[in-house]
Amino acid sequence: MTLSALGPSAPNQDGFRVSVNGATLADFVQMECLAQSRQAFRITSADKIGYMYFDGGQILHAISGDHVGEAAALDILKWRDGAVEPCNVGWPDQPTIHANWQSLLLTAAQARDESGRHKLVPFPAQRSLVPRPNETKQPTKAEEKEMSAPPSLSFANFAAVVRLDPNGNVLNAKGQAEELAPVVAYSARLSELVGNMLGMEGFVALECLFGDERLLMHRERTGNLVALKARVDQDLSAVRELFGI
Amino acid sequence: MIGTALAALRDVDGVFGSFVVNRTGALAGKDLPAVFEDRVLAEVGPRLVRLHDTLAAGGKPLDSCVMRFADHKLHVRVLNNGLLCVLTSNQANASALKMAVTLTARRVDPAIVEAAPRAIGSQTPAPPTASQAPPSVQRKPGVYRGNRIP
Numbered sequence A: 001m002t003l004s005a006l007g008p009s010a011p012n013q014d015g016f017r018v019s020v021n022g023a024t025l026a027d028f029v030q031m032e033c034l035a036q037s038r039q040a041f042r043i044t045s046a047d048k049i050g051y052m053y054f055d056g057g058q059i060l061h062a063i064s065g066d067h068v069g070e071a072a073a074l075d076i077l078k079w080r081d082g083a084v085e086p087c088n089v090g091w092p093d094q095p096t097i098h099a100n101w102q103s104l105l106l107t108a109a110q111a112r113d114e115s116g117r118h119k120l121v122p123f124p125a126q127r128s129l130v131p132r133p134n135e136t137k138q139p140t141k142a143e144e145k146e147m148s149a150p151p152s153l154s155f156a157n158f159a160a161v162v163r164l165d166p167n168g169n170v171l172n173a174k175g176q177a178e179e180l181a182p183v184v185a186y187s188a189r190l191s192e193l194v195g196n197m198l199g200m201e202g203f204v205a206l207e208c209l210f211g212d213e214r215l216l217m218h219r220e221r222t223g224n225l226v227a228l229k230a231r232v233d234q235d236l237s238a239v240r241e242l243f244g245i
Numbered sequence B: 001m002i003g004t005a006l007a008a009l010r011d012v013d014g015v016f017g018s019f020v021v022n023r024t025g026a027l028a029g030k031d032l033p034a035v036f037e038d039r040v041l042a043e044v045g046p047r048l049v050r051l052h053d054t055l056a057a058g059g060k061p062l063d064s065c066v067m068r069f070a071d072h073k074l075h076v077r078v079l080n081n082g083l084l085c086v087l088t089s090n091q092a093n094a095s096a097l098k099m100a101v102t103l104t105a106r107r108v109d110p111a112i113v114e115a116a117p118r119a120i121g122s123q124t125p126a127p128p129t130a131s132q133a134p135p136s137v138q139r140k141p142g143v144y145r146g147n148r149i150p
Helices: A025-035 A070-077 A101-117 A141-148 A177-197 A237-243 B002-011 B038-058 B094-114
Strands: A002-004 A039-045 A048-055 A058-064 A083-087 A160-164 A170-174 A203-210 A213-219 A225-231 B015-022 B027-031 B064-069 B072-078 B082-089 B142-144 B147-149
Touching: A025 A039, A025 A048, A025 A058, A025 A070, A025 A101, A048 A070, A058 A070, A058 A101, A070 A101, A101 A237, A160 A177, A170 A177, A177 A203, A177 A213, A177 A225, A177 B038, A177 B064, A177 B072, A203 B038, A213 A237, B002 B015, B002 B027, B002 B094, B015 B038, B015 B094, B027 B038, B027 B094, B038 B072, B038 B082, B072 B094, B082 B094
Parallel strands: A002 A083
Antiparallel strands: A039 A048, A039 A083, A048 A058, A160 A170, A160 A225, A203 A213, A203 B064, A213 A225, B015 B027, B015 B082, B064 B072, B072 B082, B142 B147
């Protein structure tokens, strides 16, 4: 993905013109939202084109193909390569996206996780259990349905998700938030204390393994804590990428 | 014994050292650079035990956890008799470390019970018998500038 921070459409604007190769759209969204800029961008990927509008540290509006609003933003965030450039297009009368940018990135990352998971082939535990070519098991109707289902754009596949502000107040939650929130808040605090005592600054994340379940928590730059519970076999690579771990 | 077993973990690139605390958080053994004083580890241990208890409060037993910091990680493996903690850089080979920790945990776990707690604090050691008393207890009273020192 190539990002251009100041393009030809803003010739008189102060600042550097930056071109970055290898960045992801998630990087770009974080950068724009943290910069609190008010700017529209054109995102192109192969033959697809989309627009994202940023204002006051949030994604205000998005358009892509047949989608508008949150669906368009999630559609664009699935694109893996292309280019981003600022543009002067009509500004919407009303915001069409009300979810915060962190939530959108997390949703997009999960969708990517889920779409990738369907491509994985389980490693055989025992040689004798590997089916021979003429014994290949036909998928059941339920399995077929699952495999052909579009990637979920919700947190439905996580047992619980919670976001806490630096004071421990629950900002967003799904699942067992009442149980999870205090565990997450106190665990992060203890981890920070332990790290400070051992001379390790900058707590970033805590990942825990409980038999068949994992708990991943991450301290965002804003100081908010995000935590999610996942199955042990669930691919969290996109979430890790999003968290920067 | 524990220190020798822990030293094997340093074969993995990126491992700075390791230590073991028992179920009460008292230090049972360490293989760390001298900069990590026992006094510091005595404060860290009980907090790690509290972290374990917090995470396990949901009912599912905790197997392991990794704390990630800006440049370092602290890996914690839950043992039957305590916690095995390994300090690494962020670049340490996670797969090699997992194997090394598993092997080390097998050797260290039984030894935790036998190891006398090294930490100051949470545990009050049993009073020593006459035969176990350290040499400093059995010394004769001395004299300093003409005054008897008890």
